[in-house]
Amino acid sequence: MEENDSSSVLLSSSDSAEMRPRTMSAPDDTSPPNGKNGDEHRPRSKSVRIQPQASVICHRSNSVMSRNGKRIVKNLGRIDSFEEPPEPKNTVRLFRLNSFVKDTGKKDEEGDEPERQQWDNPIEFLLSCISMSVGLGNVWRFPFTAYENGGGAFLIPYIIVLMLVGRPLYFLELALGQFSSAGSVRVWDMVPAFGGVGYGQILATGFVTTYYCSLIALSIYYLVVSCYPVLPWTECHPGLEDVTQICIPSGANMSEYITCFGSNSTVLNETVCVKSSVTLEEITEESSNASIISSAEQYFRAGVLKEKLDISDGLGLPDPTLAGCLAVCWLLLYMTLRKGVSSSGKVAYFTAIFPYIVMFALLVRGLTLPGAGAGLLFFFTPQWEKLLSLKVWYAAVTQSFFSLSVGFGTLTTYASYNKFRHNTCKDALIISFADTFTSLLAGTVIFSILGHLAHELDLPVEKVVKSGAGLAFVSYPEVLAKFDFVPQFFAVLFFLMLITLGLGSAVGFMSAVTTTICDSFPNTNKKFIIKICCIVGFGIGLFYVTPGGQIMLEMVDYYAGTILILALASTEIIAINWIYGTSMITRDLNFMLDSNLGVYWRFCWGILCPILLPLLFFYALFTQAGVPNIPVTAQVCGGILAILGILIVPVHLLLSVIGEEEGEFFERFRETVKSGMFITRLKDTFTPNNSWGPSSIQEKKDWQIYQETTDLYQWLPKCIRTKLQKSSVNEEA
Secondary structure, eight states, rough: OHHHHEEESSOOOHHHEEEEEEEEEEETOOOOSSSSHHHHHHHOEEEOOOOTTTTTTOOOOEEEEEESSSSOOOGGGGSSOOOOOOOOOOOOOOEEEEESOOSSOOOOSSTTOOOOOOOOOOOHHHHHHHHHSHHHHIIIHHHHHHTTTBBBHHHHHHHHHHHIIIIHHHHHHHHHHHHTTTOOTTOOOOOOOOHHHHHHHHHHHHHHHHHHEEEEHHHHHHHHHHTTTSGGGSSOOOOOOOOTTEEETTOOGGTTEEEEEEETTTSSSSSSSTTTTGGGGOOHHHHTEEEEEEEEHHIIIIISSSOOOOOTTTTOOHHHHHHHHHHHHHHHHHHHHHHTTHHHHHHHHHHHHHHHHHHHHHHHHHHTTTTTHHHHHHHHOOOOOGOOOOOHHHHHHHHHHHHHHHTSSSHHHHHTSTTTTTOOOHHHHHHHHHHHHHHHHHHHHHHHHHHHHHHHHHHOOOHHOTHHIIIIIHHHHHHTTTTTOOHHHHHHHHHHHHHHHHHHHHHHHHHHHHHHHHHHHSSSSSHHHHHHHHHHHHHGGGGSSSTTTTHHHHHHIIIIIIIHHHHHHHHHHIIIIIIIHHHHHHHHHHHHHHOOOOHHHHHHIIIIIHHHHHHHHHHHHHTTTTOOOHHHHHHHHHHHHHHHHHHHHHHHHHHHHHHHHHHHHHHHHHHHTTTOHHHHHHHHSSSOOTOSSSSSHHHHHHHHHHHHOOTTTTOOHHHHHHHHHHHHHHHHO
């Protein structure tokens, strides 16, 4: 290599030869004043060199000079240039949706960095993350998951998983987004081969957002009917009756609606409980098999959802009322997103704080209800034998992922709007604590309510426990009807809380989707992209407000929100820590945070998570743990959705390898193989692009100097470092 090459970074010697300081002419002291004769007899002017700023050559260049004399290339994908500079040989373009767009923002002057929105206040970022992470999953998914997997004993694996998997991954995703000022796709400039992980996460996030919005639509519906003089779920409706069910109105004495006959009194030779209106002579086998349901469940299943369990003849048509509520939800989402983080950050003040006010009010009321103690005892009593079950640990990981929103790409997007030196580590600690606290608070509220409901229906607590939407729209409304003072007011507060919880998460999810599309098509109006995304989301959401929509909701929740996310998160953590390198990423974050991350982070990132997450994914795949009880057709469709999301990763890798050729896909592939460059380009996709790093020119220059002066293994004991240095010297020799 020539001498010039050895003193440059990602810049050829021919480029550096062309870069000279600008000069300007200044007249001699003997120059005459301006006039006609002055032009004829003007002496030669002196050439005065303008001194450049320290460490940076002032001219139109694609590089800057570092303090140690090495030339550093600017981010070529983010600046304008009159002449397109040749890309270094070790550069692989990260394949994007439009394949050719480089410019990602507007610049005021030539050489400036593209403008990127930032949070108006660090508090807005913190509250937005809390609002996104603390969502509907804390209110209904955590309590039921805890009950199913050992009650109080589940808290042990949950907290362990939170500390060793959830919090490290949460901090890692936040830090990567902040370090690169890039969304969940562009952040993969560090390992271009895995850019498909970002697109797969966006696919999963988009589908999860659609079903989240359907739940918000249900909350909007309940918010409206909560203003009725009589809460509609407190009484049984004759038009909704089913011969196989016995409906008990809220607060009613069950003995007034059910009559039991001993085994000696009936022809069935067993104790039979039937409706009070049924006489002994009218008892048949069909009437004796009737199940007892509350008026709240009858209203939700038959009145609101018009639910049907058999979808062999299709899902049915969307309910017009619920479709209108869904439209309102997507309109709220658009109004929140249309101005970017400047508007969504302000909304976070309400969506992050208001739910806690309502939950504490419900906690006080729930603890004072008869039977609440039995429910709390049922929730917190540990079943120690379940700690040895892999299913419990799998449930702890999936709950941690769903609750913290890890693996969805949303954290990377939110953090990309941070200032480069923001203390993300502190935020990760605060948010993970707030998430765990909220889950425990919601569990306490819910099981105090379920204990009271069991007391009212004279049933064991486990018989009244419901999961998913049934918990939010059956159990909670049941206790709201028990409020002595204006129950409508507390019902409005509760469903407004559900709306804010759902919107907080949906805003974060949609931000990741729209940011990815806007980064890929920077010349397209951002508001237009958001409008299109909301219209498409509304169209998909109509499937959820059909009579069979709850089946589709459970399908998307499991296959897109659990299986696909777990597969992509496994790939993500392996690519970052085993290909880019744990020591590399730790050194980058140490530079950004001006800190020294300890062995805890290295162990979780480099060893535990890359091993644990793939194992849990294959465990779920082969044992079918957590598969919802839905028709086979729905399971097949869900499996296809998950496979398509996973296939994005290898397809993107192939497109990145053949992207430099022209023509159709197969022509590009054939030309790449013929040229003998396939293997070389494949290897290059596993090394960082020259656009990887801080977006600021100054920060990137300092970061490259920091890389040169900082040992990757300085955190190891001195004796081990010495051996490593000796072995590397021997290899070079």
